[in-house]
Amino acid sequence: MTEILVVFTGGTIGSRQTGAVVDVDSGTGYALLERYRESAGALAEEIRFETAQPMTLLSENMMPAHWLALVRCLRERLATEPERFAGAIVTHGSDTLPYTAAMLGYALADVRLPVVLTAANRPLEDPRSNGLRNFAAAVDFIVDAALPGVYAVFENDRGEMPVMLGTRMAEARPFDDQFAPPYGAPLGHMLDGRFVPHEHAVNPPVAALRAAREPGLPPERLGFTTDIVYIRPYPGLDYGLYDFERLPRRPAAVLHGLYHSATACSAAAGAYESSLPAFAARCAALGIDVWLAPVKAADSARYRSAHELAEAGVRGLARIVPEAALVKLMAAYGTYPGRDPETVREREAFLARNVFFEHHEGGDW
Template sequence: MLTEILVVFTGGTIGSRRSGAVVDVDGGAGFELLERYRALAGPLSEAVRFETVQPMMLLSENMTPGHWLGLVRCLRERLGAEPGRFAGAVVAHGSDTLPYTAAMLGYALADVRLPVVLIAANRPLDDPLSNGVRNFAAAVDFILDAALPGVYVVFENDRGEMPVMLGTRLTEARPFDDQFVPTYGAPLGHMRDGRFVPCGHAVNPPVAALRAPRGPALPPEGIGFATDILYIRPYPGLDYGLYDFERLPRRPSAVLHGLYHSATACSARAGAYASSLPAFAARCAALGIDVYIAPAKAEDTARYRSAHEIAAADGVRALARIAPEAALVKLMAAYGTWPGRDPEAVREREKFLARNVFFEHHEGGDW
């Protein structure tokens, strides 16, 4: 009996071709992926049947929340139309915004009882150095071998390893070498010879927790993603005076403020409003703009004085032990699904933000 896997093509490098000095999406490149997989896997591929769908075709840097909603609808409709038909789904995506889409699907499909695996490629498929086909093959192997429900990312690294990462724990690929590094440097596991080998790191959830049933974290029929969330990263000389919200016709609903690697940012107050995060947060609070920081350390861990001062500042809300990419998408989902200042909407937002939907909160680490 053939095992069926849904394959969703969205574009990206894995769905592109090179023409001269330009790389751009090509509607036929995705289907070339299946042909190359068959050639790579040989007789093993004969046990798998692929159902394909192409709801969009774009470079992932052009992805918007509207595309996210289309992708969620596509996956829910296809996987839910005939329960039990598919063993899982592979989503072929671009690498630039892969962490954001992966986190989004981790929240939006938290209740789905099948593995949904996102893949990308470092180069177009016709480039001999491309890892796209190997990533696809590893995703298929993960679905067949591990069969773990949830959202995952598989992407071969420059050491020839094939890490499997939780969709909500992926950070942006590094510039210059294009490598994805999971939080704590600890992937969920690796694919080796067609088998999933878990990584026994303290922050990783046990396999039993991954298999445990989960209810929907977001209402499937009412999900939304806000586009009025502002993301600010700290750097020496950051001038908050440039964010003149009082003069804007449209203000952000919330600000996500990143932190340095030690969970700090400038907390100086002495005659220096321009660079003081606590002062900026107080100004935002007066305008009805919520301010969040991430990744913050948990309250029971040792922190620098500046981190304590920021956490204690009026109007600052800490999102602890979560990658910035996952934090930003979570805020977009919270404010898009439950917008406004109505007390019930505020309660639902806060409940969702506090909930560990799909292991985006790192338990067991030193943060």
């Protein structure tokens, strides 16, 4: 008998539609298990589900406090009874799925079992919903692949079931609601109940996924700060609107996104309001760190503006999706807060580490 821990958190996969309103329903998760048992046939007889429900909410309302509760729930079950479970499934909303997946990738990097997040495009009673198929694929991945670490499965609009690393997910695209992994290269696909790895230069080999890993973050100190400001570049961005000097509460750090060519405005001639290097210098004077993501590999050709950013001392997180970079900063400054030298050393060591393949190898990015 295979035992799987299922942790319900809400989201569309845990919702019902009443009229024109979709909202979470605490009993829907258990209905999902019943639907699975009815559809899976003989396989369902070989699997026992243990359930937990630490929260019930739409994922857009997820906060760092919920992340901590989710980590505690998973660690208490998986770490204290490592031989009992084959793995865990976390049902979640699709809106913030990449952020929770990245968070779990860092917080549970050392767990020797698969933890699979999944969601649904529509409530389960809607015949167009992919929720049951996604859940079944998560079960199949645990049973067949048995890869330790944090992953996500979500059926795409072509009927394929990609498997993605938890730390390599961007938000679903507007308009078509699709998750697109970096380079268009998911870790693999589920096909007829089997995991088929996708061989690509950016993907870690299966042997690397099976290898033992150090804890990503100390469980006894784990924290996630909200004192991070995320800025995306656009033509005419006015940094004068970010006058941190006058604020009663200043951010611990700024994550600054980049255009697809790893660039942002570096113009300096009489244009402080639009110059990222000048903005970064002002932040540095206030003790606020500025990070860029994703930056290109150091040995890749870069545009002049990208060189100017590097020369100005603006540091970057390389080869990482912005969602995973943001969560990594929230974890780094939340777990290692403050400015004393030892804390700064620990924080920057964590940021430099490739905790769970968030910094991919291969390619310019």
